[in-house]
Each structure stands twice: as C-alpha cells, then as structure tokens.
Amino acid sequence: MSDSAETILDVRDLHTHFFLRRGVVKAVDGVSFTLRKGEVLGLVGESGCGKSLTALSVMRLLPKGAARTVQGEIVLDGENILKRTPSQMREIRGRKISMVLQDPQTSLNPVFTIGDQLREALVRRAPAKLKEIIKQAVAALRRVDIAAPEQRIGQYPHQMSGGMKQRVVGAIAISGEPEVLIADEPTTALDVTIQLQYLKLLKRLQRENGMAILFITHDFGVVARMCDRVAVMYAGRIVECGPVKQIFEAPSHPYTRALIASVPKMTGTRGRLTAIDGQPPSLMNLPAGCRFASRCAHVEPRCLEAYPGTTQIGADHTADCWKIGSI
C-alpha cells in the first residue's frame, strides 16, 4: 500500500492507565499507529499487553471506574474524537466506527433474545417496520452462517454455542456497515471452516464498502490471510509494524522473532514447542529501558538505560530496538 493512501484513523501517543489503590497500571503507554481507508491492519502481541484496551480507548468504551485515557490523540476521519461528548460518541459508534468485543458475554444481554438484540442494532441504523427489521435480522444471521436463523432469533444467548454467540456479535457489529471496524479476536471461538467464511465476508465488506479493519488476533494464519500490515505490541507499546510479508519473512524485533517461532506447526515433529522464557514486566512498574530486556537474548547495557527510539527499516516498516541492523 502506498503512502498516499488516505488515513482514516490516526492514533498518536495514546496512554490509557488504570488508577487503582495499589498503583497505576499503564496498560496502554505510548501507542501510535495509522489505519488507512480500506486497509486491514493486524494487531498481535502478548496476552495482557494492552490490545483490547487500545481498541476500547479508540471506541471510548473504557471499563467504568478506574480507567482513563490520560494522553494522546485519536483522529478519526480528520477529527480528534477524544474531544467529543458522550452523546456525540454514541452517534459516531455504530455508524462510523464499530467494534466486535473480545468477550461475547458482555456484548449480549442474557435476558433478551438474539432477535431483540439484532433488531435494536438494525433500528438504530435505519428505522423501518417491524416485519422488515425481522427480515433483515434473519438475513444478518444467515450472512454469518447461523443455521435455521428464523428459529434462532427467538433463542437466548445461553442456548447457543460459543461460536454461535461470537457470530451473532459479529453480525451486530457489521450490520451498520461502518467505515472502521475494530475486530477483537472475532474468530477465536469458531472452527476453521466457519472462520474462513466469516473472514471472506469481512474481506468482501472491506472491498465493497472500503471498510478499514483493525484486526486483533493471536492467529498468524489469520494475519497472513486477512491483513495488509501488522503491528506487534509488547507491554503497552507497539514494538514493530510493517507489511505482513516482511514481518513474516524478515522480522526485526527480537520479540517478533520469538513470537513467530512459537507458532505450532501442522507438520514436522510433535515434540516440545518453542516458547519465550520469563515473564513480561508488571504494568505497574515498567522499566526505564526496553520492556523486553528481561527476556531478550541480545540485551546489552544501553537497553536497560533508555527506551529505544523507533528505527525506520523499510518504507513502511519500523521497530523499537537498539540493535536493529546488528542482530
């Protein structure tokens, strides 16, 4: 993708912290990335590194209470949405930007049927007669491969399998045909055949409507299939970002390399898997230097002293590591 492609979402130096009695959890601590029109950007990284919180910050849907975005800008289609009021945000969500939450449990209300919840989303988009809306709800479920949708709309969430709930949530998020979709692990509960059809559906929406997608996933197969570029996150920051092909074939950051080496294979020996030893730093007590230093094989004194700046590796490829070019 060329640099001239229009930016739809520009996140700059985002900091979202939890203020707890025990201390401050710096879950998102200096995240910057851009998402271009019609592009799919993957976001991968260690469990707990702040991917979901980054997404929720962009949606301005932070968990109630202790979480606050304390610094940064979120520019959506030219305007900084951190300046918008809650009611203006409600307008923006669903129409311009929409999100598939990682946890279908919190997006589906257990006391309403699937049909009620879909109808609500559809009515908000374009009010119409009940009969018409029900027809649309059935079609929306069929689009995500739910069998017997006419009957399923009368069911409650607990009567559906994990993968069905996840698809219902997906159907609700895309029903408004937003310009930007944030999908937080939308296929983790799906079997691979249904996953593939769902990914194809997202691709089609992306092509037909020019929808841009921020795709959070742990699955590198999905990244390969879906994404144009991928950002790798570690302990609250993006440490490498580049075109998928380059990240797979020539990862630069030691964390990215280790992560890719951990992918289980479909062929070869079935022995032990490679994993990264050690643990990420506590987000309440981040080191001054490189956050990966305690687990990095290439660590040297300067890594512990200061956070490495961002190095430009290729036209569209950057990484935060002191030793880029020498390892």
Next chain:
Amino acid sequence: MSAAAEKQLLRVANVRKYFAFTKGILFSRTLGHVKAVDDISFEIRAGETLGLVGESGCGKTTISRMILNLEEPTEGYILLDDEPIHGLEGEALKAYRTKVQAVFQDPWSSLNPRMTAGRIIAESLIVTKWGDKDKIAARVAELLKQVGLRPDQAQQYPHEFSGGQRQRVALAAALASSPKLIVLDEPVSALDVSIRAQMMNLLKDIQAERNVAYLLVAHDLATVRHMSDHTVVMYLGKIVEKAPTQALFDDVRHPYTKALFSAVLIARANQEDEEIVLQGEVPSPLNPPSGCRFHTRCPYVMPRCSQEEPKLRDVTPGHAVACHLFD
C-alpha cells in the same frame, strides 16, 4: 506405554443429549428438539489426551458439560473408573468434582467476579480441607507461577486480568485439586502463541508428572496435533472420524475432515486459495439432514447418502470413519 496408561479412565457410551426447542415463556410449546449430541461413544485412558474437533455448534461443549456432571444425558451413560457418574449425590458428587475439573472456553463466565484470583484458585483446597492457611497460600503462589502469572496477582479480581490471563487463572484453579481428568474446552484459544506454547508444554509436563488425562476441545488443529494421542472429529452431533492423532493427520479420510483440514490458515504470506469451500447452508440440528448428515454439503455425495446413515467403522485398524465411500 505403561500398564497403568492402558487402563480406561472414562467411557462415554452411546450418549445422546436433546434440548427441547420451545416458543413462548408462560405457555411454552415444544417445537422440536435440538439433537446436540446423538449417539456418541469414545474412551479416554488414564494419562492420555483425547482431542475433540468439529464445526461450531456440533455438540462439543455439550459433551464436556455432561462429563462434568453439569448436564444429564438424554440417553446413554458415562463411566469414570467403571462407575456411572450421573445420579451421584452429596459426598460422592463432591468427590467426583475433585477428580474431574475443567477450563472453559469463556473465562468471563466461569470465574466468580467477586473473588480474587487467589481465592478462586484456593476454593477446591478450602472445600476439601487440604491444609492450613499458610500451606494453601504457598500452594496458590506455586500454581500461579506454574501457569505463568506472578504470585502478587493473587490479589487481583477477574476483571483486572486480560482475556488470556483469566484463562490461566482458570487453569491454576483446575490444577489445584490434582484431578484425574481435566476437560479443556478451548483452553488456549484466547492466548498468544508464546503463552499458548508455554501452556501446552506445561499441560504436557503436568500430565507426565501426575498421569492426568485431558479431553481437549480445540479449533486450532495444530494445537490438537501437538497435544493429543487420539483425535475425534464431530459433525452435527455425530462422530465422523476417530483415530490415533498421527494416523489421522497423516491420512485424513472423511470428506468433512478433509474440508476442515483444508481451511487451516498457515502463517505465511501470499498463501494460495487451496481451500475446499463448503457449499450449501449449514444444516440445522433441529432438523438434521437424513442419511449422512453431511450429504447436503459433501462434494462426493452419492444417491444412497441421503437415505442410509453411514456407520462408524474401521478403515484401517484403529482408524474409524463414518462414510459410504469406505463401505
């Protein structure tokens, strides 16, 4: 394999589970039944891992819930160490629950939001009066470390963890009572690949140490390949293929299993589209297709497939397939 490992630990024999499909709340009418699990049999030996894969909604979680004694089969029975597990009461049921533990696909609903992680992990130790306070606290700290969390995280509540971290709390809680069988319903799908690899290595180490058996439900076939000794493939409430894992991955026989394997996305850029895309709508378990349940989508369908139900039979010793192509 040792003599102890040859022993059948769990037997699932001709189990069916039908859910009534109702309409209306006060004067509900039964419209039919969802045949979630329809005549399923398999065994798990002590200390081995059985992988269970299949399309979303095919009945995997329903089987898990029956094995955990959270749900009664409509027909058939389940035996642990040759004792029927359903109909247990009081102390016997309590004892059963310490022998069979679980980690579920949604850690959001399975962890009590009002308890700290430490208390959740200690729960079964407290119930069985395993030791005094200090001994339990030390054990909790050890379990947290085993699953890759820090002991100080014992004070955190479930909502203060990321999705993947919650999954590890659930695993620590399952390990606490030293069970004989752990039902793992998508235990690693919410984890990043490195922690997934750590967790899979950890599960294998624990198995080797304590001879615990696993029933592993997973959508990621590479995970199943690395973890399980035997693999069972289900489609719409039925077993379609069953074999030692290596034999199955070397020689996939059933047309559904072939479609499933072809949909696996590999982590490499520019992958070709070699997938078998299943045609036809996903059939409804409310009204499953006659004969072979896969006949509405099978690329090899023959006239008799819609009339006669294929029986599960060995095509090579130990490798069973339910398909008329192998009659």
